[in-house]
Amino acid sequence: MEAEGLDWLLVPLHQLVSWGAAAAMVFGGVVPYVPQYRDIRRTQNADGFSTYVCLVLLVANILRILFWFGRRFESPLLWQSAIMILTMLLMLKLCTEVRVANELNARRRSFAVLPAQALPLASGAVECIKMVLMWTSGDAFKTAYFLLKGAPLQFSVCGLLQVLVDLAILGQAYAFARHPQKPALHAVHPAGTKAL
Incomplete structure (x- = not known):
C-alpha cells in the first residue's frame, strides 16, 4: 500500500530521469567540441584538430541516419546523429576558415623558423x-x-x-x-x- 502511495512521485521521477538521459544522449556528444571550438576561434589556430575526426563522425552519423530508414530505433539516437552532423560541419567550417587565413598570413610574411x-x-x-x-x-x-x-x-x-x-x-x-x-x-x- 505504501508503494502505491509513492507512485505519484516515482512515475514523474522516472519520466524526468528518462528525459534527462535522452537529452544527455542527444547533446552529450557535442559537449567535447564546445571548448575546442572556442579555443580554435580564440587562438585562430586549428593545427591541433584533425579534420579526419570530422570525416569519421560525419560518415558514422550519416550511416546511422540511413540505418534508421531500414530499422527504426529511438528518436534521441536519430536526433543525436543530426546534431553531431551539424556540429562536425561547424567544426570543419571554422577549421577551414582558420587554416586558410593562417596560410595567407604565413605567405605574406617571411621569418626564420626557430x-x-x-x-x-x-x-x-x-x-x-x-x-x-x-x-x-x-x-x-x-x-x-x-x-x-x-x-x-x-x-x-x-x-x-x-x-x-x-x-x-x-x-x-x-x-x-x-x-x-x-x-x-x-x-x-x-x-x-x-x-x-
Missing part, C-alpha cells in the same frame, strides 16, 4: 588528454545508453569499439605528455662540425 620547444608539445598533449577524456566519457555513456535502451546490436558494438579506440588514444597522449620528444637544438654536418 627550433621547436618541448613545452608547447607537452601543453598540446595535456589539452589532447582533456579532449580524449571527454570523448571517452561520452562514448561510454552512449554505449551504456544503447545497452539499456535495447538499441540495435550494431550500435552497442560500435560504442564499445569507440571506447576502446578512445582508451588507446588516451594512452598514447598520456605517454607523450609524460615523455615529450625533445627537439634537436642543432644539426651535425657530415664533416663533424656543429651548426645552429
